[in-house]
Amino acid sequence: MYTPHLVSRSEILSIRGHAYHVRHWGRDDAPKLWMLHGWMDASPTFQFVVDAFSRDWHVLAPDWRGFGLSAWNAGSYYFPDYLADLDALLAHYCPQAPVRLVGHSMGGMVAMMYAGIRPERVSRLVSIDGFGLLDLTPDLAPQRYAQWLQECAQPPGFAPVADPEHFASRLIRRNPHLTLDRARFLTEHLTALDANGVRRHLADPRHKMVNPVLYRLEEAKACWRAIRCPVQWIIGGGASDHPLTGKIKASLAERAACFADLEQLTVYDSGHMVQQEQPEQVAQAIERFMAPTRCADPVAAHARSEN
Secondary structure, three states: OOOOOOOOEEEEEEEOOEEEEEEEEOOOOOOEEEEEOOOOOOHHHHHHHHHHOOOOOEEEEEOOOOEOOOOOOOOOOOHHHHHHHHHHHHHHHOOOOOEEEEEEOHHHHHHHHHHHHOHHHEEEEEEEOOOOOOOOOHHHHHHHHHHHHHHHHOOOOOOOOOOHHHHHHHHHHHOOOOOHHHHHHHHHHHEEEOOOOOEEEOEOHHHHOOOOOOOOHHHHHHHHHOOOOOEEEEEEOOOOOOOOHHHHHOOHHHHHOOOOOEEEEEEOOOOOOHHHHOHHHHHHHHHHHHOHHHOOOHHHHHHHHHO
């Protein structure tokens, strides 16, 4: 089993009337670094990156609603809620100073949208394999709404995790550069025993329901164009079983053109879960990009007040 170098501590607080779990690593007086996990994941996915950091950070990593140890919704999940949750979390912990955001996949999408909607609140931004979704045309709306209604009537579920070793092996099959000890660590923290002693995935299966609200790429791009802070994209350069990776990467140049100050970095020997497969390279890239001494732009310079 993987042994963390830096042990996290947990905090539960009420955010927008919702019980939110926030994981902390490091000293409270160290520079703050926010890390936002992806879909069907949770905050422990960043443990390996945190352990690979060479300097002190106060890392704050929430479990999005319906994931990890945060409370579930009573119904469906909608993307704007993640933006509002992040806004409320930042207001609680960093009410004035701009923040450093790191997001993976869905967390990267939230971070990039938020940085354009609230440009004064973000000093630097790293998106790890989180570059938006495929554009969906309006003619798909009837089909999507019909599917959503069907899933509301018959919500999806998860099969029990009968064998943790099988769960770990499945993680490795999807992410070939993930080591067995790290896969076992993730299994321990992404699953838990329920009240009946049955091990289950720590995620609400209703996240698997289709979103009836179509993804509109042009709206996302408008938000990206409003970002004022430097942005770093960390891209998994190896094979990936993520269903959207290939199609989205084909349009990366078009998406990248929306950012005024963008650095792109490809991490080879990794697929979509870059922070799990190559955490040392990811940690090095984040620290180089996020170091407080690099703050030169007006928004980022103000962030020094949080350190």
